[in-house]
Amino acid sequence: MSKSFFVLILGSGSAIPKKAKNHTSQVVIHDGKHLLVDCGEGCQIQLRKFGISLQKIDYIFISHLHGDHILGLPGLIFSMNLLGRERELTIIGPADIRKLVELHFSMAKGHCSFKINFVDTQSKEKELVLEEQDLKVFTYPLRHKIPTTGFMFVSASEKRKLKPEMLKKYDVPKNLRKGIAEGRDYIQLDGSSVSNAELTSDPAPPRSYAYCSDTAFNPDLQGYIGNADLIYHEASFLNRDAEKARDTRHSTAEQAGEIAALCGAKKLILGHFSSKYDDDDAFVREARAKFKNVEVAIEGQQYDVG
Numbered sequence: 001m002s003k004s005f006f007v008l009i010l011g012s013g014s015a016i017p018k019k020a021k022n023h024t025s026q027v028v029i030h031d032g033k034h035l036l037v038d039c040g041e042g043c044q045i046q047l048r049k050f051g052i053s054l055q056k057i058d059y060i061f062i063s064h065l066h067g068d069h070i071l072g073l074p075g076l077i078f079s080m081n082l083l084g085r086e087r088e089l090t091i092i093g094p095a096d097i098r099k100l101v102e103l104h105f106s107m108a109k110g111h112c113s114f115k116i117n118f119v120d121t122q123s124k125e126k127e128l129v130l131e132e133q134d135l136k137v138f139t140y141p142l143r144h145k146i147p148t149t150g151f152m153f154v155s156a157s158e159k160r161k162l163k164p165e166m167l168k169k170y171d172v173p174k175n176l177r178k179g180i181a182e183g184r185d186y187i188q189l190d191g192s193s194v195s196n197a198e199l200t201s202d203p204a205p206p207r208s209y210a211y212c213s214d215t216a217f218n219p220d221l222q223g224y225i226g227n228a229d230l231i232y233h234e235a236s237f238l239n240r241d242a243e244k245a246r247d248t249r250h251s252t253a254e255q256a257g258e259i260a261a262l263c264g265a266k267k268l269i270l271g272h273f274s275s276k277y278d279d280d281d282a283f284v285r286e287a288r289a290k291f292k293n294v295e296v297a298i299e300g301q302q303y304d305v306g
Helices: 043-049 073-082 097-107 164-169 174-181 219-225 239-248 253-263 280-287
Strands: 005-011 025-030 033-039 057-061 089-093 116-120 127-131 135-141 149-155 207-212 230-234 267-271 294-296 302-304
Touching: 005 043, 005 207, 005 267, 025 043, 025 149, 025 207, 043 073, 073 089, 073 097, 089 097, 089 127, 097 116, 135 219, 149 219, 207 219, 207 253, 219 253, 230 253, 239 253, 253 267, 253 280, 267 280, 280 294
Parallel strands: 033 057, 057 089, 089 116, 207 230, 230 267, 267 294
Antiparallel strands: 005 025, 005 302, 025 033, 127 135, 135 149, 149 207
């Protein structure tokens, strides 16, 4: 059975929040592991609203230092502290995010009860920033007004699939089946070998989710996130405001659709909508001019990866 791997949207708005469009934030949940991606104002309220325990979060990824992506972070950490957290927390983002956290505790004359690890990102090339047994996370550069990174979450390949009929044919002991699922051949009592390919079939390919935070249209993303199963891409503006998108180094919905098509994605989620718009369907219509399998990010909704 494949490990659970999905994205829960907490906030889908841009600089000025509005009803049902909070500041940017989402949770990537992989096999029970909770990874928070950006932490806009109101993030911890959204976590509670949608049933996510603050203490389950072990990693926080920050794409860049604009307020609508970070202003919820001091409050979230403060609440974790008040609730008696002891487990370490890792924050992965621009180097200056450390100053924001330390300033909060300094001005409040407080002390954090748990250790916070900081992993600095850079925005010039693709970089591996987290590697666990079954999950890797990479950063890659985006084109915004300040240094900004996207995040690519890649689920490790599952183990090879055992063929029950072949295990029975060769009378493979149960205690050896784990090793066979990991790729080993089976050595019989007479010393002859049964190849792993005869006993197993290929696992499903790795699944991947690409988070494209604030960015101007950037065809170079194809080289960083090509063939992603699911892409979240900002779509701050509609085509009628394409000039404003260019000036502010943001994207239109149609440009987000073009990126998904270039990358060979399976599905696209649009988010980071400007508060000037009320018609979500217009974003979908414009993105579908370039890419068909597209939805708008709805707060509280889960999107499966792969």
